[in-house]
Amino acid sequence: MKHVLGLAERYGVNVEGMLSWSFEFEGQPYFDGFRSLATNGIGKPVLNLFRMAGLMNGELVGVESTGAAGIDRILASGIGGNGDIDALATRTTQSAAILLWNYHDDSVPAPAAAVRVQVAALPREARALLTHYRIDRDHSNAYTLWKNIGSPQQPSPQQYSLLEAAGQLQLMESPRWVTARQGTIDIDMNLPRHSVSLLLASW
Numbered sequence: 304m305k306h307v308l309g310l311a312e313r314y315g316v317n318v319e320g321m322l323s324w325s326f327e328f329e330g331q332p333y334f335d336g337f338r339s340l341a342t343n344g345i346g347k348p349v350l351n352l353f354r355m356a357g358l359m360n361g362e363l364v365g366v367e368s369t370g371a372a373g374i375d376r377i378l379a380s381g382i383g384g385n386g387d388i389d390a391l392a393t394r395t396t397q398s399a400a401i402l403l404w405n406y407h408d409d410s411v412p413a414p415a416a417a418v419r420v421q422v423a424a425l426p427r428e429a430r431a432l433l434t435h436y437r438i439d440r441d442h443s444n445a446y447t448l449w450k451n452i453g454s455p456q457q458p459s460p461q462q463y464s465l466l467e468a469a470g471q472l473q474l475m476e477s478p479r480w481v482t483a484r485q486g487t488i489d490i491d492m493n494l495p496r497h498s499v500s501l502l503l504a505s506w
Contacts, residue, residue, distance in 0.1 A: 304356065305391040308363070309374050323353070332456055334446055345463075346470030351443040354472045355402060355436060355501040361395035370405075370416065382408045386496065388416050398505040399425075405494045415493040422490070422504060425483040429506040433490065437475035439498035445470035475500065 304321060311318040325340050334342050340350040370388030377387070386407035393400045405416050425431065440447050448469040449455070452462055481488050481504075494500060 305389065306374055306377065308391075313374070333454070333458075334449060341470070345445045345449075345466045348438050348444045348446060350470070351436075351438050351472045352499060355438075355499065358436075358501060358503060359391075359393045359400040359402065360398065361393045361400070364392050364394045364399075366390045366392050366401075370418075382406055386413075388418065388494065390420070394424075398503065400504075401502040403494060403500045403502070405496050405498055407496055410497070413496040415495040418492050418494045420490040420492070420502060421487055422502075423487045425486050425488065425504075425506060427483065427486050429483045429486075431481050431483065431488055431504040431506040432478055433481050433488075434478045434503040435475040435492075436472055436501040436503075437498065438472075438500075439495050442475060443469075443471065443473045 307321065308318060310316070323340065324338065326338055328335075328337050328339060331337060331342070333345070334347075340347055340353070366389070368389045370385065372382050372384075372387035372389070376382075386405060388403075388405050390401050390403045392402070399422055401420060401422065403418065403420065405418075407413065422431075436443070438444060445466045449458075449466055452458075452465075455462060458466060475492075481490070483506075488504065490502060492500065
């Protein structure tokens with residue numbers, strides 16, 4: 304999403320909206336490779352990305368990341384090497400939303416990235432309520448759970464209820480209060496490869 308907006312700005316294109324070309328397939332096996340957002344009523348992890356995006360409000364604000372691959376590198380060679388650790392952010396007068404990701408073209412194991420997020424331009428000594436949502440192997444991911452319980456094609460009612468809950472957007476931690484220092488809050492976290500976090504701060 305961020306790079307679509309970046310390319311639009313570069314070439315003077317007016318992007319009025321983004322959509323997903325997703326389809327419905329009845330009676331198909333669970334988690335088959337169809338272009339869908341859910342499988343037999345169970346939300347796939349990608350659906351939670353759209354839920355995250357729907358929680359972002361206000362106007363876009365600038366983001367600087369020392370781990371970003373950048374549009375030019377992505378266009379030239381894709382996302383290899385150290386991957387792409389970047390963010391997209393919005394702001395209102397009393398809140399901020401930061402969508403962060405750690406992406407690589409290759410699905411190979413890698414250490415989690417240590418990430419520090421600095422949110423600036425808050426009221427000088429504001430207290431902010433921080434809410435952290437996460438999509439990774441263990442959060443907001445019904446596919447991982449489905450594999451862990453044996454990849455059933457006819458899950459029991461109890462298994463289906465567990466899968467249904469795992470397909471919802473989940474918190475990484477309980478919401479907590481943080482205090483701005485001279486108008487800035489610092490948030491430290493580990494961001495695994497192929498994971499996405501959404502940080503919501505309100506003051």
